[in-house]
Ligand SMILES: NC(=O)C1=CN([C@@H]2O[C@H](COP(=O)(O)OP(=O)(O)OC[C@H]3O[C@@H](n4cnc5c(N)ncnc54)[C@H](OP(=O)(O)O)[C@@H]3O)[C@@H](O)[C@H]2O)C=CC1
């Protein structure tokens with residue numbers, strides 16, 4: 318498969334290695350220093366573009382991919398206030414877009430576990446819930462996209478919770494998310510339910526970026542040739 322990379326930072330470089338290892342070709346690399354590459358014939362020849370850039374630049378990259386007729390797989394976080402526009406373009410204009418706040422298979426198993434635990438906890442109001450996420454010091458957004466997805470999984474299932482908040486709970490109906498930025502940590506997410514008598518925690522700890530990158534390449538393989546707005550639930554069967 319011919320892959321274009323948009324963003325050649327920590328994820329872009331890891332994805333390149335994994336894609337080459339799976340027999341794919343990298344036909345174009347667009348980074349902050351060569352934005353014009355996105356208009357090149359090499360870019361347009363790609364079966365799919367894999368986009369990992371920044372919260373501020375991702376949406377414009379998606380528009381450029383759509384204009385070039387290249388399907389997009391993206392994991393960039395911190396831009397989801399505009400996801401409705403992308404969904405509409407997929408539905409009404411036949412564009413192709415695959416998004417995941419976290420491409421790791423392990424994290425997606427953790428998402429399912431989180432929802433299962435939240436369903437149980439809906440019946441046990443003695444337990445309050447909080448979350449913690451730890452990432453490297455270069456991360457631009459907080460809370461992480463993964464933490465927001467986890468919070469949404471709790472909100473769908475625990476009736477006594479109404480929204481997530483960063484750091485402090487203002488009301489009993491809030492789920493507080495504590496965001497820590499430390500060293501070069503690839504990503505840790507922990508959910509804790511606490512009662513007066515005990516604590517129950519579930520935790521995912523990424524050992525490296527390899528799991529995120531492999532998931533993104535597998536998603537690219539899944540996306541090529543398809544139409545519409547796609548996500549991990551379309552690709553994985555639990
Ligand atoms: N969904 C998932 O599974 C995962 C998501 N992420 C998310 O992916 C994003 C990227 O992460 P990561 O690779 O670690 O970040 P990096 O900062 O290492 O890489 C981002 C790269 O994009 C470049 N860039 C900035 N603007 C543009 C632009 N307009 N066009 C092309 N390239 C651009 C940056 O250049 P420069 O540095 O010069 O600005 C940098 O090389 C983040 O939002 C992160 O949260 C990360 C891991 C997993």
Ligand SMILES: O=C(O)C1=N[C@H](C(=O)O)C[C@H](O)C1
Pocket residue numbers: 394418419452456460461462463464503504505529
């Ligand atoms: O910025 C990162 O590094 C990561 N970002 C994603 C997020 O915000 O959830 C996924 C992963 O945790 C690593």
